[in-house]
Amino acid sequence: MIDLPGGRSHLLPKYVLELSTKNEKGATVAANTVQPCSNTEDDPITAFVSETGGLMHALNALQARDGYIDAALVPKLAKAFNITKAEVKGVISFYDDFTKAPKGKHVVRICQAEACQAVGSRSLTAHTLEKLGIGLGDTTPDGHVTVEAVYCLGLCATGPAVMIDGHVKGRVAPADLDPILDAAEAEA
Amino acid sequence: MSRIFIPLDSAAVAVGADEVAAAIAEAHPEAEIVRTGSRGMHWLEPMVEVETAEGRVAYGPVSLADVDSLLEADLMAAGAHDLRLGRPEDLPFLQDQERLTFARCGITDPLSVTDYETHGGLEGVKKATGMSAEAICQEVMTSGLRGRGGAAFPAGIKWNTVSGANADQKYIVCNADEGDSGTFADRMIMEGDPLLLVEGMVIAGLGCGATKGYIYLRSEYPIAKRVLGQAIEQAYKHGLLGDDVMGSGKAFHLEVFMGAGAYICGEETSLLESLEGKRGQVRAKPPLPALEGLNGKPTLVHNVISLCAVPTILAKGGAFYRDLGMGRSTGTMPFQLAGNIKQGGLVEKAFGVTLKALVEDFGGGTRSGRPVKAVQVGGPLGAYIPPSRFDMPMDYETFAKIGAGVGHGGIVVFDDTADMAAQAKYAFDFCAHESCGKCTPCRIGAVRGSEVMAKVIAGENRETNLTLIEDLLEVMEDGSLCAMGGMTPVPVKSILDYFPEAVGRGTAKGGE
Numbered sequence A: 001m002i003d004l005p006g007g008r009s010h011l012l013p014k015y016v017l018e019l020s021t022k023n024e025k026g027a028t029v030a031a032n033t034v035q036p037c038s039n040t041e042d043d044p045i046t047a048f049v050s051e052t053g054g055l056m057h058a059l060n061a062l063q064a065r066d067g068y069i070d071a072a073l074v075p076k077l078a079k080a081f082n083i084t085k086a087e088v089k090g091v092i093s094f095y096d097d098f099t100k101a102p103k104g105k106h107v108v109r110i111c112q113a114e115a116c117q118a119v120g121s122r123s124l125t126a127h128t129l130e131k132l133g134i135g136l137g138d139t140t141p142d143g144h145v146t147v148e149a150v151y152c153l154g155l156c157a158t159g160p161a162v163m164i165d166g167h168v169k170g171r172v173a174p175a176d177l178d179p180i181l182d183a184a185e186a187e188a
Numbered sequence B: 001m002s003r004i005f006i007p008l009d010s011a012a013v014a015v016g017a018d019e020v021a022a023a024i025a026e027a028h029p030e031a032e033i034v035r036t037g038s039r040g041m042h043w044l045e046p047m048v049e050v051e052t053a054e055g056r057v058a059y060g061p062v063s064l065a066d067v068d069s070l071l072e073a074d075l076m077a078a079g080a081h082d083l084r085l086g087r088p089e090d091l092p093f094l095q096d097q098e099r100l101t102f103a104r105c106g107i108t109d110p111l112s113v114t115d116y117e118t119h120g121g122l123e124g125v126k127k128a129t130g131m132s133a134e135a136i137c138q139e140v141m142t143s144g145l146r147g148r149g150g151a152a153f154p155a156g157i158k159w160n161t162v163s164g165a166n167a168d169q170k171y172i173v174c175n176a177d178e179g180d181s182g183t184f185a186d187r188m189i190m191e192g193d194p195l196l197l198v199e200g201m202v203i204a205g206l207g208c209g210a211t212k213g214y215i216y217l218r219s220e221y222p223i224a225k226r227v228l229g230q231a232i233e234q235a236y237k238h239g240l241l242g243d244d245v246m247g248s249g250k251a252f253h254l255e256v257f258m259g260a261g262a263y264i265c266g267e268e269t270s271l272l273e274s275l276e277g278k279r280g281q282v283r284a285k286p287p288l289p290a291l292e293g294l295n296g297k298p299t300l301v302h303n304v305i306s307l308c309a310v311p312t313i314l315a316k317g318g319a320f321y322r323d324l325g326m327g328r329s330t331g332t333m334p335f336q337l338a339g340n341i342k343q344g345g346l347v348e349k350a351f352g353v354t355l356k357a358l359v360e361d362f363g364g365g366t367r368s369g370r371p372v373k374a375v376q377v378g379g380p381l382g383a384y385i386p387p388s389r390f391d392m393p394m395d396y397e398t399f400a401k402i403g404a405g406v407g408h409g410g411i412v413v414f415d416d417t418a419d420m421a422a423q424a425k426y427a428f429d430f431c432a433h434e435s436c437g438k439c440t441p442c443r444i445g446a447v448r449g450s451e452v453m454a455k456v457i458a459g460e461n462r463e464t465n466l467t468l469i470e471d472l473l474e475v476m477e478d479g480s481l482c483a484m485g486g487m488t489p490v491p492v493k494s495i496l497d498y499f500p501e502a503v504g505r506g507t508a509k510g511g512e
Ligand SMILES: Cc1cc2nc3c(=O)[nH]c(=O)nc-3n(C[C@H](O)[C@H](O)[C@H](O)COP(=O)(O)O)c2cc1C
Pocket: B146, B147, B148, B149, B150, B151, B152, B153, B175, B176, B177, B178, B179, B180, B263, B264, B265, B266, B267, B268, B269, B301, B302, B303, B304, B306, B307, B482, B483, B484
């Protein structure tokens, strides 16, 4: 939790990114996993009720905490935000980031947008799906890997671009993904 | 003590900048490693710079495997090595640019207010605190600045409207949803010089009488989120944000608001709905957001780059900015070279530079080394343009004349292996995926368009189906509430016009 003068800490983004990967030599380097930084002890359902757009914060927080939005929480959200259950469901279904079921342990998002198409994202996607034997948006039967579409990661001069568990990767060739996928599949 | 500069920019991190930084830090624990933004030469990332008496010397692209040989070559003393590039500012790619907005990007520590101020930051806001709200708006009006988010609406008019509105609360909303493929200027400036955006928003607050700002950031930008959060923290500590902005007695508070993966939320009214915690459905206009925006209050919505032009306009004067560019396209634009391009990255130039200069001189042609077939300018709702048209100057009026747009300045290059019929189908697919669902021509038309295009590709009743597509495009163009449905016809039509052979038709317009 970051302290700001005048008790303004609540104005900071609700989640900061922690520095967390190890490189080949074992040193810790800046990376980009999303970690809740504030209100961790608070219930995400009620923590943001008085804020502009609080439902978006709550849903982002729940998705980050649980990996999906549990349907059982919908009535609670509706009550907390004083809206109908249908409205809550409407918001959840509108945004690609909110999912109704948990994803695989690892999430591989492959950019499907034009600049990456121009440097081979279609064949990278086809290769990945064929290797795992699943369709775009699906999870492997063992629950290890989900492959999703993403539309632009802002890495359009260093495509094809991929995001693996929140980490960005550029100039990705099929051969670069193979060992990562193999490792993910081999995990216990 | 040696100082080393390595970008924290996503494009550098995506190709291994963090690992390179860690390896150098491990070998030289005494060295100060400054994580900067990117200079915008993405084919050279990760680019490592070392400080010397003659200025900085760059190396790139540096992979983890190069680090040992670089250290052996005495990187710390800027020793000779195959990857040594010399002083970055001497490289033609940077030398031929006119960098105003991106002047500091890649040079300074994005999180250091001191660095920011030493390199010309805060001049604009200091001037603004001594000016009346009307005078601030007038300066923006004089500059001729037009919105960089895509619609190119004159900024000054919007500022005057919000400034003149009477309300107990007004808002400044920064549109950082940057969803267009081929664009990354917003991301680069948010990661590389975030205080510039903060300063621009503070000035907007002073000019419009708004005390609260939101940056609506897309969730695909985790690094920008981290850097913005830390920059806002610094801005509060240094009095650029807070109850008494730069001693002016006026308040301005700023917060980052995360989106959740919806392209349509880049459309300003959809964005406002999302910011209110709702589905991102597009609102009908009027009422204009400038009068009834967020929570029904007067709201200035601007793209990141528009707001980042403001500190320069205040510091150097609106007339200085207006005198750059051509005709009614004033100032500079950060063009983004993307896709199949040899030297991809960011080129900030005054309007009027030709596509040819951008793609060939700056970009060096395709990455694959094959001939260019087309470039798509202005994102997924932009036209595909063939090389025969590359003498076109990049300005709003020239593009409007051919029914296209400069949009947010993205230029996506395709080589001769590109399947233009597949690109036309993709335009419909993207629209179908991203449509907010409010109007039928967009919601249903896009799905229909994709189906019919699939038949054209399969060679089924080509002419009949192409005529069907042309009718459909007309319906979408005329009957859509916003540019999502209304401009999806632009890329499709450009393919029918310039690449008719791709859909089994005769020769292109203009004898291509
Ligand atoms: C489908 C659609 C997507 C858009 N996406 C963005 C976007 O990602 N970023 C942006 O700044 N403007 C986007 N716009 C334009 C905004 O609606 C609006 O014009 C802009 O935010 C105004 O700021 P400006 O005057 O600084 O350009 C989009 C418009 C449409 C129709």
